[in-house]
Amino acid sequence: MAAILEQAEAATELRPAIAGRNPWLLAGRRLWRNRIAMAALVLFLLIVVVSLLAPLYASHIAHTNPFVNNLNGTTVVHGKRVPLMQQGGGILKLGETPIGPTRDVHHYFLGADALGRDVAARLLYGGRTSLLIGIGSAVICSLFATVTALIAGFFGGVTDSLLSRLMDVIWAFPVLLFAISVGTELQTLPHGLSVGPVHIVASSLWLPTLIIAFIYVPYVYRPVRGQVLTVVHREYVEASISQGASNVRLLFSDILPNVITVVIVLLPLIIATTILTEAALSFLGVGVQPPNASWGTIISDGSSLLYTRPWVSIAPGIMIVLTVLALNVLGDGVRDALDPRAKLRVGG
């Protein structure tokens, strides 16, 4: 008996001390080791940085203002000065076609659009807008949904029923129809929208951001509320209650850290979805309004030039695909690293 105890003691002494490991650190390490996810993250950050450099590109490299019509402008191709709007081909020489891609970063790299504006510079500015709206609305949506889900799941009863029914109603809205209706409606207001002291002009980026944030709230609310319900009666929450913790303390230091993984897993996928939605709304003319450009509005600008100057539409589409693809791959990586078995859009 004593020998066994002695052996056990020896074993304990031999074992190296186990360092306490933070679960976030472990998840971070798993993500770091996932090469594909890291490549996606690098690609996404690269797109963000390049888009943020848009003003520098426009003023120092391309020397153009991509927000001003330039129908009578000229540019340089192979050392020769040529007009931006070229006379149409055919026998009648009717109509004008903007200049196509020149493959020269200083002079209309991707050509001009129907108003003679530099497509490459607009593409970068458009990226800035699209990313701003995409990330902004995803963050607003997640914050709002998380707080509502915490309140609903924690207080339960009537609060929960009311909030959940409200979310069910938003869920039943035809997403695209709803966003388009609100977008159109707000843009037809002659003097913008006034809510109390807040005044938003019709061309403000806040309108598409808030509309898009609103329509995806139930998609985050449902999984987060589900997670709150599984956590709220756990022993550590009861222990906190028995120690007299306040509701705020229970919500934010006991429950929130245990449901936030659901939000973190969803976030890249929500950003991907909001970027696609912004592009769709802007393509239809009810999202981003001039003078701002976004990837969606540039595709829309290019649709009238589709058969003559296809790159005006193709280039922003490629940017959207790359961005959304990077976010989807990153989202898979984050899910694998945290693995709370969350899925976007599980019907209920």
Added chain:
Amino acid sequence: MLTFIVRRLLWTVLVMFVISAFVFVLFFKTPGIDPARAIAGRNPSPQILAEIRHQFGLDEPFPVQYALMMKDLFITRDLVSYSNQGVKVVPEIFAAAPATLSLVFGAAVIWVVMSMALGIAAALLRGTIVDPLLMILALIGISMPVFWVGEVANLITQSRFHDTFLFSWVPPLGYTSFTQSPVGWFKGLLIPWITLSILYIGLYARVLRANIIETEGEDYVRTARAKGLTERRVLLRHTLRGSMISYVSLFGLDFGALVAAGALLTEVVFAIHGVGFLFFQSLGNLDLPTIMAIVVYGAFFIVLANVIVDIAYAWLDPRVRLT
């Protein structure tokens, strides 16, 4: 079961009431918006405006206005469009519905067949290079904006390669009804079908693959193998059946959303005059009755799809009870 149906019916009515009331307030009561002006056209005189207000009941109190519109929409079904007063809204939507249904049904057939083939292939070939390749393809499919795919498809089939043998059969943009010419219907819709289905092929292939891999670990699949069933039978009768539950519910929801004018972008890009296209047109001239009717129509299909999915779920998975 009966209580379930009654509850769901009441819920449907409630949702449609909330949505229609919301749209009504949005379009008729937002400060700065005057529907009478939208009807009257440019520079109307005050008398004409007053006359129009009276004629369309816009001088009534707000709840009466709402009730009048709902009565015209659901009971007498003779709600008149504001922009073209010879057009009744309800028959107009019914006339546009076949184009939308043709588009969505065809795309659904393609996406179910393709996603099942890809999902099963990826799950069975796990550990080989085929699986990650298929999944990357699926991810790219999910990441492409459908209207952009449509434009690129138009560029290829209508312009750049239209004169080659590959795409010379593609008719000009637009919709030919099935009764007019079945062949023209099929030719005109094939490219839109493929465009619309790409996103869902990617989405469903990923879902199915994940579910098959999850189901593979279930005890009943091991039991089926232990009984000595062939791999083929285990896959088709046991694994796949268990994997299809969430696939079916996703399908129901997406199909409902698409019929509810969710295919609007595809319809606009390919000039298919369906419900989504009609909605887009009505927005252009702020034709409130048509917008209202289509939003209510869309909400109805989404709620209906949810109910059908719940019933299908309980039928496929006997552990779920409907209450």
